[in-house]
Amino acid sequence: MSALKKILPYLGLIAALIALQVILKLAGREFWLTQLTMALYCTVVVLGLCLLMGFAGQVSLGHAAFFAMGGYTTAWFTTHNFAASKDALLVSLMQNLGMLQERTDLYNNPILTGQPWAGCGLALLITLAISLIIGYPALRLHGHYLAMATLGFGLIVSKIIIGSSTLGASDGLTNVPAWSLPLGLTLGRRPELRVQNFYVASGLLVLTLLLLRNWVYSRVGRALQAIHDRETAANAAGIDTARYKLKAFVASAMLAALAGVFYTHYTGGISPSKAGALESVRYVALAAAGGMSSLWGVTTVSTALNFCSFRGWFGSLDHAIFGMVLIVIVSLAPEGPLRPISEGLARTWRKLARRKEATDAPA
């Protein structure tokens, strides 16, 4: 019974996602799935940030940099032509490992580019290494100093991207090839792939939620909670705070990079605006608006807001409305919008139950 109760919300989420697709299909608005898919990838980043902010109590203003790191690595690897350096040791090694594929370009010239799965692996490896290098010293910092360090790191990454012509400078990288996943799924932006891509993104989201849930309710999660509340006390109680914080930081950076990889293959390109400081601020803001330690609140708020913004419903007022929603949610419901709603429902429920008792009693 209790196991079912634990799984129920996730089954509900899966059902809701399927229902969403069916409704959009019936309403003839299937093209909305494109923006919804993009919004789901952003939500994965925000959920990763949730782990860091809501559970470990650390702020990172550099998550757009990790997202871009994932996206740019795979975009560069799958579009760079290795044909010129075919005989180099590293390139031939990669070819023997099956990491490269031979294709032809628009003019039927043969080109040698990377395989998407290898790009994804490379992106995760690079993010792992960099998040360890940055996280190790940065997590000795506290509060605002940590925020500054991650912000500075993010700015450095975005400036390097804009400044390097290999990464397309301010134009970004385009023509990223589609990625053939197992089960006959393909990650790409062709309209006929829309529905299956929505399910790929949903799958990633549900998987992330399950992972985070397990993490949060495990020993590690309790340790993180303790660090969040009183770091010194946690330390005194024998918790290796530095190690747990580093783990949470690396995990959330990897989630951001993974979302970046999927997003890039889905949209077929990435631009430096995805790496900007404003984008990082946006992720933090979404996590805060969703209630930080409320995984469900974050999922709903982030998906809904990102969807509306990608869809362009706010037009030129996009940022303004985004800022307003942020102020309103955070000032009225700092625990996330779902908390007051569920509390209100519970209150009405109790009231109804009491009334029923009252009417039953005299009889």
Added chain:
Amino acid sequence: MDADNLALQYLLSGITKGSIYAVVAIGFNLIYSATGVLNFAQGEFVMLGGMIAVTLAAFVPLPVAVTGAVLAVTLLGCGLELAFFRRLRRHSVLHLIIITIGLSIVIQEAALHIWDEKVRSLPYFTGNEASSVRWWGASISPQVFWVLGTVGIAVLVLHLFLRQTLTGQAMRACSAQPEAAMLAGINLQNMRTLAFGLSAGLGALAGCVISPITMTHYEMGAPLAIKGFASAVLGGLGNPTAALAGGLMVGILEAASVSVLPAAYNDVAAFAVLLLVLFFRPHGIWGKPAGQGVREH
């Protein structure tokens, strides 16, 4: 121009930029010490100061326009504190910081819709863009002296205000020991409003004097806030003198990096140094280590 003069030129342009960062950093510090909140809308005050002054300057003489802009932004700063931070005292500091991020986005968008995306600027206070002063072989716009002079005087006046006047001392008491200050009969709430107003006015003044050189643009606030934040953190939060030094350091680093690195990377050098400083001295160069009166959220 030989190498020495070039170095002087870089140094001066670094100090000019750095003094603006310093003003933003001091604004951060004022609000941070009084409320524990890092106000990310600080850069927006600078932008608004420039924008309002440019608009007013079309109707009234320049000094009146500048005064008007500073007053208007000061009032806005007080108004924001009254509207948001006074009412929301129960919220955690992190939430309040997120609200300032929201405010900065809204103010920026409002500026875009009130004015437009055009770049504006005030006329040079003395002379014009072509006039320059030769100084040891480096040529300097007279506006640079206006910037340095105004910022210098503003910081000095602020320092005297905080040290010498009763209100200033009350304000420092609030940031050092809020409970004790309250017991001594200081109205904590009003001091916070005053801190917001002061730092908004200071930012607006900086926006006015820098406007002829760097122009005013609706998007200029966020980068300034980031640099100001960096300066405040580099110096050590909660210490105005350290913020001044931090601002000058960031400005000079940025200007100096142009001579070594391509211009596209000039922020990279400044932030790389900042990261290194933070890693080796996690509480800023002049800051106190955590646990010794440094606020945390």
